[in-house]
């Protein structure tokens with residue numbers, strides 16, 4: 001339906017229903033358009049926000065960092081001159097692009113969504129075809145509201161049963177990536193399905209699709225259902241009145257039926273998944289909290305060199321448990337786990353407890369809307385009383401394009417999505433990925449902890 | 460680094476090779492995130508592999524004297540994985556890379572390279588090892604990557620390269636510049652837009 005035409009290279013020209021832009025990957029695209037004197041084709045189908053470079057302590061303008069200030073003012077200028085809607089700081093709608101767009105009801109089932117950011121796969125949680133693009137494709141979408149795309153194969157990831165208490169969507173996806181590998185999804189879209197997926201909330205589904213890209217898949221996808229429609233009802237950009245009913249009617253026809261054929265299928269059992277933590281330098285290097293750092297012999301020969309490199313970089317010994325590993329910094333936030341339910345899960349652990357001495361712990365809501373909702377529930381007070389910092393929305397320490405960074409060899413427990421070398425701002429900084437509740441637990445104990453041991457009988 | 464950026468048909472690249480050994484080299488390593496804070500790509504050439512280079516204090520392939528001016532990058536498996544940043548191929552291109560040969564490439568990275576006119580050719584694992592060994596022995600050697608005929612060769616060796624068919628066509632015909640192609644299909648785009656439910660109040664279709 002979105003195919004405009006076939007292109008000479010063999011790929012398809014695909015219409016893009018929703019184009020999201022931010023300050024990092026758009027300026028060069030706009031510059032290229034201006035160089036060639038090309039106009040934005042459908043300015044009303046592009047929506048902008050600012051997330052990567054914003055400081056999370058004071059968002060006073062001009063920013064302290066002149067480069068960050070320049071990036072934001074360039075985005076402001078570009079949006080203004082091309083008549084693109086920008087949800088800037090203080091608008092009430094600003095946030096990490098993959099958090100704010102769904103919240104506003106911009107992402108809808110059956111849409112094609114593109115954004116100059118690899119975690120655009122997040123939006124597939126709505127039954128949209130959503131993928132990350134590079135800056136040159138951002139330019140293409142601005143210029144033509146379309147892009148060249150090759151057909152992807154589809155692998156269905158079927159997950160039966162349901163997650164146990166203290167095990168979250170993040171654990172599920174870390175487990176999937178660990179099992180299928182960081183390259184397992186290359187050339188594929190990952191469609192997540194099965195009872196365990198159907199039982200997830202929209203926010204949890206977004207966490208899953210968000211990290212499909214870390215498994216090598218270009219897109220994540222989940223069939224739209226009642227949960228999806230419920231979430232979208234009455235959002236700012238959701239269809240209203242008569243249109244809403246027609247929309248739901250159409251959305252219901254989108255779901256791939258149970259007889260659909262997939263290029264590949266893999267099955268998991270959610271009840272067998274434990275809290276999962278990465279120990280290495282790729283998101284696929286994960287183990288359950290009960291396991292030990294893998295020995296080279298226990299790995300496929302092809303995985304051994306990178307495991308060795310990881311152990312050296314992380315300063316970890318094969319055979320040692322991950323549980324009990326001391327940490328320095330705790331970060332709760334990002335487009336993977338910076339939504340309200342994530343903060344709620346973390347607050348439950350933080351409530352009435354204290355962050356261990358010497359640990360820097362901070363919470364960065366994924367958007368202004370998340371911040372507001374959390375404050376309404378008093379979550380910020382729970383965090384503050386426990387010794388966490390409560391910050392302004394942005395990408396923060398998910399990547400180091402703003403003042404939030406690791407220092408030196410610091411090791412973080414992080415609810416974000418990437419543990420690559422240097423990802424969090426220090427060239428030799430170290431990252432352990434885990435669920436927000438696990439990060440909160442690590443903050444309290446000062447070490448990697450099994451969050452399941454921290455629930456009181458009442459929660 | 461005097462060569463111009465890619466333009467038009469891309470059929471032949473001649474130059475010295477530089478090898479970056481290792482699987483799964485991600486785009487954070489090619490260009491660390493802190494350098495993305497730029498509104499133009501100009502300075503990226505100096506910042507390519509910044510952290511790895513810092514760590515190796517002058518001994519990184521991109522710093523070694525014999526590699527300066529090389530234009531063919533030789534890599535291993537899953538090169539360019541991780542973040543979608545186009546800054547990665549941009550940084551390589553601005554350093555002087557005009558062509559990459561490797562065992563496999565991450566998808567978005569591959570697409571970003573294509574959009575810049577940088578061919579990514581594929582060799583098998585043993586062929587890459589052989590090539591890397593040959594380069595190691597004689598970094599000054601000039602190689603020729605023939606995109607059109609799909610091989611890489613020097614005076615003594617010739618190895619067949621693999622290219623994906625679509626991208627290969629686009630490179631050798633000069634149609635890798637996607638923007639103009641896409642804009643030109645105006646009528647088809649409008650027709651498509653008329654049939655998409657969410658652009659038409661979800662009226663029954």
Ligand code: SF4
Pocket residue numbers: 051052096097098117119334335336394395398399416417
């Ligand atoms: S939160 Fe992290 S992964 Fe998400 S958009 Fe921001 S930098 Fe990218």
